[in-house]
Amino acid sequence: MNTSNQSGLVQYRFRDAIGGFFEFPTENARALLPTDLQPIEPHHGSSVLSVMAFDFHDSPVGEYGELILSILVAPRVDTGQIWPRSAFWPFRLGTTTPESREHAIERWHLPHYMKDISIAWDRGDGHVTINATDRGEPIVDMTITEHEWSNVEHPYQAFMYDDDGAYTSTIVMAGRFSENEEERGGIVIHSQAMTDLLSNWEVDVTPFRELWMRDGMQTFHPLRHLAAFAPR
Amino acid sequence: MAASVLDYDYSNFFYHANDDPFAILEPFNEWVKAALPQGYYLFSQAMSTPPEGEIRLTEGLHGRQLRLINLSSYNYLGLSTRPEVIAAAKDALDKYGLGAAGSPILSGMMDVHVRLEEDLARFKKKEAAIVFPTGYSTNVGLIAGLMRPGDWIIEDQSAHASIVDGAILSKANVRFFRHNNPADLERKLKQATGKKLVAIEGVYSMDGDVCPLPELVAVAKKYGARIMLDEAHSSFVYGPTGRGVAELYGLENEVDIHVGTFSKALGGQGGYVAGSRNLYNYLKGFARSRVFSCALSPVVAAGVRKSLEIAQREPALRDTLWANVRHIRSRLEEAGVDVGDSTSQIVPIMVRNDRRVFEICHRLLGAGVYLQPVIYPAVAKHRSRFRVSISAAHTREQLDEGAAILIRVLREERILV
Numbered sequence: 177m178n179t180s181n182q183s184g185l186v187q188y189r190f191r192d193a194i195g196g197f198f199e200f201p202t203e204n205a206r207a208l209l210p211t212d213l214q215p216i217e218p219h220h221g222s223s224v225l226s227v228m229a230f231d232f233h234d235s236p237v238g239e240y241g242e243l244i245l246s247i248l249v250a251p252r253v254d255t256g257q258i259w260p261r262s263a264f265w266p267f268r269l270g271t272t273t274p275e276s277r278e279h280a281i282e283r284w285h286l287p288h289y290m291k292d293i294s295i296a297w298d299r300g301d302g303h304v305t306i307n308a309t310d311r312g313e314p315i316v317d318m319t320i321t322e323h324e325w326s327n328v329e330h331p332y333q334a335f336m337y338d339d340d341g342a343y344t345s346t347i348v349m350a351g352r353f354s355e356n357e358e359e360r361g362g363i364v365i366h367s368q369a370m371t372d373l374l375s376n377w378e379v380d381v382t383p384f385r386e387l388w389m390r391d392g393m394q395t396f397h398p399l400r401h402l403a404a405f406a407p408r
Numbered sequence: 409m410a411a412s413v414l415d416y417d418y419s420n421f422f423y424h425a426n427d428d429p430f431a432i433l434e435p436f437n438e439w440v441k442a443a444l445p446q447g448y449y450l451f452s453q454a455m456s457t458p459p460e461g462e463i464r465l466t467e468g469l470h471g472r473q474l475r476l477i478n479l480s481s482y483n484y485l486g487l488s489t490r491p492e493v494i495a496a497a498k499d500a501l502d503k504y505g506l507g508a509a510g511s512p513i514l515s516g517m518m519d520v521h522v523r524l525e526e527d528l529a530r531f532k533k534k535e536a537a538i539v540f541p542t543g544y545s546t547n548v549g550l551i552a553g554l555m556r557p558g559d560w561i562i563e564d565q566s567a568h569a570s571i572v573d574g575a576i577l578s579k580a581n582v583r584f585f586r587h588n589n590p591a592d593l594e595r596k597l598k599q600a601t602g603k604k605l606v607a608i609e610g611v612y613s614m615d616g617d618v619c620p621l622p623e624l625v626a627v628a629k630k631y632g633a634r635i636m637l638d639e640a641h642s643s644f645v646y647g648p649t650g651r652g653v654a655e656l657y658g659l660e661n662e663v664d665i666h667v668g669t670f671s672k673a674l675g676g677q678g679g680y681v682a683g684s685r686n687l688y689n690y691l692k693g694f695a696r697s698r699v700f701s702c703a704l705s706p707v708v709a710a711g712v713r714k715s716l717e718i719a720q721r722e723p724a725l726r727d728t729l730w731a732n733v734r735h736i737r738s739r740l741e742e743a744g745v746d747v748g749d750s751t752s753q754i755v756p757i758m759v760r761n762d763r764r765v766f767e768i769c770h771r772l773l774g775a776g777v778y779l780q781p782v783i784y785p786a787v788a789k790h791r792s793r794f795r796v797s798i799s800a801a802h803t804r805e806q807l808d809e810g811a812a813i814l815i816r817v818l819r820e821e822r823i824l825v
Contacts, residue, residue, distance in 0.1 A: 216423050219565065220572055221582040250423035259435045261415065323790055330415065357788035378599070385789065
């Protein structure tokens with residue numbers, strides 16, 4: 177299926193997408209973020225690590241799984257554009273297939289862990305747990321719980337940069353959505369090459385916000401080139 | 409379906425990375441314009457009567473004049489309209505004029521301020537008490553006046569914005585521990601080195617729950633941290649003589665810094681820090697929010713002095729307040745209303761639906777009850793609620809009528825089954 181239409185939108189359909197927002201000290205966020213990006217702070221001194229996992233079943237590169245580590249940052253929106261619900265700076269992604277990894281690097285300039293990972297999904301009663309591994313070596317275990325479900329279409333914004341330049345894209349997430357701040361989920365971040373940047377981050381083990389989307393579609397809008405955007 | 413107005417809230421418009429600081433104004437105002445009729449008009453509606461059990465206000469959507477049962481105002485002991493308090497304020501107005509016309513460290517200190525500080529120190533059984541013009545400036549001035557870059561401030565995650573902002577202004581390292589969780593406080597204190605301050609509240613303003621003071625004090629002492637206890641909502645309400653949660657637990661000497669306000673139980677305005685004379689003298693010099701503000705109006709100071717005198721003289725006011733709290737709580741709980749973890753005069757009515765809380769509040773207003781929706785980011789997502797504040801001045805008829813309307817509307821809206 178070719179899901180890139182004439183307007184440049186690229187669509188990825190998924191069974192489940194889950195995310196946890198975890199607080200960690202802002203000094204650790206600033207040490208990693210490009211200088212032009214500002215971390216958002218739910219509490220003074222605390223930034224937000226977003227850990228997301230996708231179970232894609234239909235995309236330009238077929239079926240695959242994806243684990244994304246991001247920092248929530250301030251959005252950048254020109255007059256007349258859609259104001260995003262949140263903005264992300266993904267700093268490391270892992271995918272389950274080489275095709276999906278190459279596609280995301282080439283098309284979206286997203287920084288990747290360069291090995292295939294595995295993501296096991298355990299869908300329980302009211303919660304889902306993922307175990308991400310690299311040939312049996314644990315990377316991340318995360319549990320997200322459900323709340324009330326509703327159909328939504330939420331715009332987000334992502335920032336990316338690589339040796340070619342800096343970019344931003346609007347990403348629209350549509351599907352059945354559940355979100356809560358009940359602090360029932362959890363995460364274990366294992367010491368592993370994909371998570372090496374997080375080793376001294378003091379990441380909270382309980383997400384202050386848990387997000388879950390089912391039977392949804394992720395739509396990437398065309399990249400916009402950003403002039404000023406420099407790595408630290 | 410496209411994103412709707414209520415998919416956004418104030419938190420979405422706090423940050424932006426555009427080059428022009430004004431770039432946020434147009435998107436924010438577009439959102440506000442759309443959000444007002446969706447329910448945001450329920451905030452800041454103009455009251456035209458005192459904050460008593462029954463009020464009149466100009467409704468914010470169509471400008472209608474409404475007579476409402478007021479379940480929103482603090483005024484816990486009903487002192488804001490006590491004739492003696494008003495008389496004291498009027499006398500002060502005649503004697504001093506409207507304002508202090510100066511900073512308290514320059515010309516703004518009047519004898520009424522000195523008397524108020526002395527009265528407070530005596531009441532709190534502390535060496536000294538220092539008065540600030542608002543509750544907000546009290547915490548900001550105290551924390552930023554005392555703590556420095558490199559120090560550590562460990563705060564409850566539900567701490568009031570004034571505590572948060574004081575910590576920001578101090579440039580100290582800040583960590584938040586999970587609400588009322590001594591184990592998490594210990595985890596955070598373990599990471600801190602050097603000077604440490606633990607900032608907690610007696611009663612939390614959105615949940616109405618009381619802090620587990622003995623456990624928190626034990627942890628703070630174990631790590632050599634100083635403790636500041638903000639009793640904005642518990643002073644003059646809790647404890648055998650109204651000295652607050654610290655008195656209730658018998659820990660007044662273990663708490664290093666006692667904070668309170670005049671705007672809640674005493675029905676006035678302003679705040680205070682009570683503690684040692686050395687602390688008083690230091691804050692007098694370094695609490696910049698006080699140094700660089702005009703002193704509390706002598707009119708308010710005189711009214712607050714009288715309120716404080718009445719609060720001490722008439723413990724029956726606290727008895728009436730607690731009887732009212734028990735009364736409305738029993739009405740609500742018998743009907744199955746979810747009041748969260750509250751045990752205080754602040755009774756959250758949990759709706760737990762961030763969209764419907766607006767329409768339910770709109771219906772309550774039409775039915776005769778004055779409340780505001782409490783939504784994210786003031787509380788966690790899906791913990792939206794109404795915050796009922798009970799006063800000793802509420803009559804049983806007002807409480808019964810207010811509770812009956814609440815229960816009826818919550819049932820009709822299927823929040824209550």
